Amino acid sequence: xxxxxxxxxxxxxxxxxxGKIYTPHGEIETPxxxxxxxxxxxxxxxxxxxxxxxxxxxxxNTYHLYLRPGTDVLKHFGGLHKFANWELPILTDSGGFQxxxxxxxxxxxxxxxxxxxxxxxxxxxxxxxxxxxxxxxxEKVIEIQEIIGSDIMMPLDICPPxxxxxxxxxxxxxxxxxxLERSKKAKKNNWQALxxxxxxxxxxxxxxxxxxxxxxxxMDGYSIGGLSVGEPWEYMxxxxxxxxxxxxxxxxxxxxxxxxxxxxxxxxxxxVDMFDCVMPTRNAxxxxxxxxxxxxxxxxxxYKLSEDPIDPLCDCYTCKNFSKGYVRxxxxxxxxTAMILGxxxxxxxxxxxxxxxxxxxxxxxxxQFKKEFLDRYSST
Amino acid sequence: xxxxxxxxxxxxxxxxxxGKIYTPHGEIETPxxxxxxxxxxxxxxxxxxxxxxxxxxxxxNTYHLYLRPGTDVLKHFGGLHKFANWELPILTDSGGFQxxxxxxxxxxxxxxxxxxxxxxxxxxxxxxxxxxxxxxxxEKVIEIQEIIGSDIMMPLDICPPxxxxxxxxxxxxxxxxxxLERSKKAKKNNWQALxxxxxxxxxxxxxxxxxxxxxxxxMDGYSIGGLSVGEPWEYMxxxxxxxxxxxxxxxxxxxxxxxxxxxxxxxxxxxVDMFDCVMPTRNAxxxxxxxxxxxxxxxxxxYKLSEDPIDPLCDCYTCKNFSKGYVRxxxxxxxxTAMILGxxxxxxxxxxxxxxxxxxxxxxxxxQFKKEFLDRYSST
Numbered sequence: 155x156x157x158x159x160x161x162x163x164x165x166x167x168x169x170x171x172x173g174k175i176y177t178p179h180g181e182i183e184t185p186x187x188x189x190x191x192x193x194x195x196x197x198x199x200x201x202x203x204x205x206x207x208x209x210x211x212x213x214x215n216t217y218h219l220y221l222r223p224g225t226d227v228l229k230h231f232g233g234l235h236k237f238a239n240w241e242l243p244i245l246t247d248s249g250g251f252q253x254x255x256x257x258x259x260x261x262x263x264x265x266x267x268x269x270x271x272x273x274x275x276x277x278x279x280x281x282x283x284x285x286x287x288x289x290x291x292x293e294k295v296i297e298i299q300e301i302i303g304s305d306i307m308m309p310l311d312i313c314p315p316x317x318x319x320x321x322x323x324x325x326x327x328x329x330x331x332x333x334l335e336r337s338k339k340a341k342k343n344n345w346q347a348l349x350x351x352x353x354x355x356x357x358x359x360x361x362x363x364x365x366x367x368x369x370x371x372x373m374d375g376y377s378i379g380g381l382s383v384g385e386p387w388e389y390m391x392x393x394x395x396x397x398x399x400x401x402x403x404x405x406x407x408x409x410x411x412x413x414x415x416x417x418x419x420x421x422x423x424x425x426v427d428m429f430d431c432v433m434p435t436r437n438a439x440x441x442x443x444x445x446x447x448x449x450x451x452x453x454x455x456x457y458k459l460s461e462d463p464i465d466p467l468c469d470c471y472t473c474k475n476f477s478k479g480y481v482r483x484x485x486x487x488x489x490x491t492a493m494i495l496g497x498x499x500x501x502x503x504x505x506x507x508x509x510x511x512x513x514x515x516x517x518x519x520x521x522q523f524k525k526e527f528l529d530r531y532s533s534t
Numbered sequence: 535x536x537x538x539x540x541x542x543x544x545x546x547x548x549x550x551x552x553g554k555i556y557t558p559h560g561e562i563e564t565p566x567x568x569x570x571x572x573x574x575x576x577x578x579x580x581x582x583x584x585x586x587x588x589x590x591x592x593x594x595n596t597y598h599l600y601l602r603p604g605t606d607v608l609k610h611f612g613g614l615h616k617f618a619n620w621e622l623p624i625l626t627d628s629g630g631f632q633x634x635x636x637x638x639x640x641x642x643x644x645x646x647x648x649x650x651x652x653x654x655x656x657x658x659x660x661x662x663x664x665x666x667x668x669x670x671x672x673e674k675v676i677e678i679q680e681i682i683g684s685d686i687m688m689p690l691d692i693c694p695p696x697x698x699x700x701x702x703x704x705x706x707x708x709x710x711x712x713x714l715e716r717s718k719k720a721k722k723n724n725w726q727a728l729x730x731x732x733x734x735x736x737x738x739x740x741x742x743x744x745x746x747x748x749x750x751x752x753m754d755g756y757s758i759g760g761l762s763v764g765e766p767w768e769y770m771x772x773x774x775x776x777x778x779x780x781x782x783x784x785x786x787x788x789x790x791x792x793x794x795x796x797x798x799x800x801x802x803x804x805x806v807d808m809f810d811c812v813m814p815t816r817n818a819x820x821x822x823x824x825x826x827x828x829x830x831x832x833x834x835x836x837y838k839l840s841e842d843p844i845d846p847l848c849d850c851y852t853c854k855n856f857s858k859g860y861v862r863x864x865x866x867x868x869x870x871t872a873m874i875l876g877x878x879x880x881x882x883x884x885x886x887x888x889x890x891x892x893x894x895x896x897x898x899x900x901x902q903f904k905k906e907f908l909d910r911y912s913s914t
Contacts, residue, residue, distance in 0.1 A: 202583070477617075483617075484573075491575040491580065
């Protein structure tokens with residue numbers, strides 16, 4: 155018998171919250187950062203080194219996993235946990251963000267140009283891999299996530315781009331709510347949690363309306379979606395401030411796709427419990443590394459002879475074993491090993507930051523921690 | 535005080551030899567395979583996972599390390615061991631092979647077209663990285679390797695392409711010998727070993743002459759160079775048979791750049807002690823994996839639902855943790871993690887094969903092992 159999803163609020167320090175999420179695959183201390191494992195692996199790292207960074211949960215992308223390896227493979231293996239030999243909790247997004255953001259993207263991808271047709275029933279989209287057409291409905295997306303077997307599922311939602319006019323944002327809010335009702339009805343497994351996603355772009359009244367309607371549906375947790383899509387940070391913070399007080403204290407709050415260390419600390423201060431972002435892994439692959447003294451472009455000539463670790467305050471495998479000079483050389487020589495070492499470091503940086511955040515809340519000194527962290531982070 | 539280089543012949547089983555090499559950075563049991571770490575790291579693997587494959591020594595490329603990070607960086611860090619935080623022995627090649635093979639290569643590289651001008655004094659060459667001109671002399675190459683601080687150095691030699699006419703091969707043999715004399719004279723550190731390299735293309739009389747002249751110079755060990763450059767395997771084996779008996783029993787024999795599992799087992803049977811090859815690491819990056827039942831293209835559709843490990847007889851991290859179906863998915867999804875997992879597996883496959891070879895020699899059953907291994911390896 156699998157344990158059911160539960161959130162426990164342990165204590166507050168201002169609006170910052172220390173909590174614990176119980177899932178069938180183990181407990182998660184919050185605030186938590188979830189490394190992104192889009193296609194069934196966090197990129198450029200082995201499970202061994204990932205576990206060493208002390209993650210508590212990883213995020214998988216329903217859109218990508220549905221297209222590849224596909225639900226036939228995932229069903230055969232008995233879900234993503236078994237397929238990837240991953241014991242810890244998994245959260246999956248709904249694919250909504252990918253469907254819309256890939257179609258809205260101005261980037262010329264290597265693959266096929268994604269296209270999307272939105273109806274009340276669902277969303278028809280063209281695969282970025284082979285140009286084939288697919289149809290996601292709220293029910294279908296729940297079914298896929300039940301095959302994946304994630305501990306926390308997201309319902310299909312509509313994530314508008316930024317900027318987005320009021321009418322389009324309003325339509326997205328109401329369609330997202332109607333889809334959430336259908337998602338809830340479609341859900342079969344009681345051991346998988348289902349969150350609701352608050353939309354509303356940068357419009358306060360829409361965010362409030364969306365939050366109230368979503369909370370009325372009594373979900374396991376609440377996501378704030380549609381942010382970190384290019385809007386100024388002030389909007390992200392303001393929308394978070396507007397939404398958070400409307401979410402019941404006994405439910406976790408997840409700010410999707412966020413963000414930089416500054417974004418995360420600021421949002422924890424506003425009462426957010428969960429975060430995910432590709433930033434630490436993506437940046438690692440191009441040589442941008444996070445340190446307690448700000449971001450570092452490790453390829454820079456000034457590190458050529460540096461015998462120091464990337465971050466003297468970091469306890470990761472990379473920092474314990476290698477110098478900036480060596481890691482710089484590996485990046486400049488185009489070695490895959492460089493990306494591995496950078497990925498290990500950046501993920502550990504994020505996880506360590508969350509550990510420090512939790513400790514600070516526990517000891518009632520979050521605001522002091524925040525100030526010290528941000529002062530040091532912007533010192534160079 | 536660093537320990538000096540020494541080779542100890544432990545026992546023979548037919549012509550196959552069990553031995554031990556003592557170096558300043560530790561002991562090496564032979565026959566040994568040396569994973570290639572061209573630019574200061576074995577590609578697509580961390581030191582942690584590499585050590586898990588139980589390597590005894592890695593190979594570095596003088597040509598690449600000289601160009602990048604450069605001798606100024608290596609000198610600053612106190613050599614490659616300290617730069618890469620690598621405690622085990624290192625062997626460096628001389629750069630001769632790279633200089634000639636890059637210039638002879640018909641491949642259109644991404645970088646600058648290498649060019650080469652050979653004189654009695656040395657070899658002038660154009661960097662494949664930035665088109666700048668450099669000059670390698672035997673003395674210069676020893677100096678670079680003394681900065682690298684490798685346990686075993688190779689002298690600058692002339693490695694002709696295959697096919698190669700008799701006069702060109704003869705000229706390469708005699709120039710290589712004259713350069714070896716200069717290399718020996720130039721060598722300053724008594725703790726670094728220096729091998730001699732036997733050349734002679736596929737001409738038996740040149741190989742014999744080269745071997746005798748090289749042995750007369752009383753080197754720490756003897757390499758057989760200029761093979762595995764495109765010639766049929768029969769030539770490689772025949773040249774090895776011709777050269778090996780001319781090398782004193784109390785010195786190690788190193789067949790450079792070789793090779794496939796079949797090549798290695800066949801050459802051990804002819805009395806070779808040391809091998810290196812990019813094959814396990816390069817193949818891993820494109821999805822060709824070695825198993826006891828032959829090579830596997832892991833991307834193939836037939837492995838889509840396979841829950842088996844890549845090789846049921848392998849004890850590597852990848853085989854202990856992941857299925858063929860999962861690894862196949864990662865390769866097809868273009869994940870760097872796939873290359874890491876494949877690299878771990880292939881290096882461990884080679885190292886395990888060498889362990890099994892040594893055990894078979896120890897137990898006087900090498901020929902039986904060879905037959906069983908090759909029968910199984912070619913069974914599918």
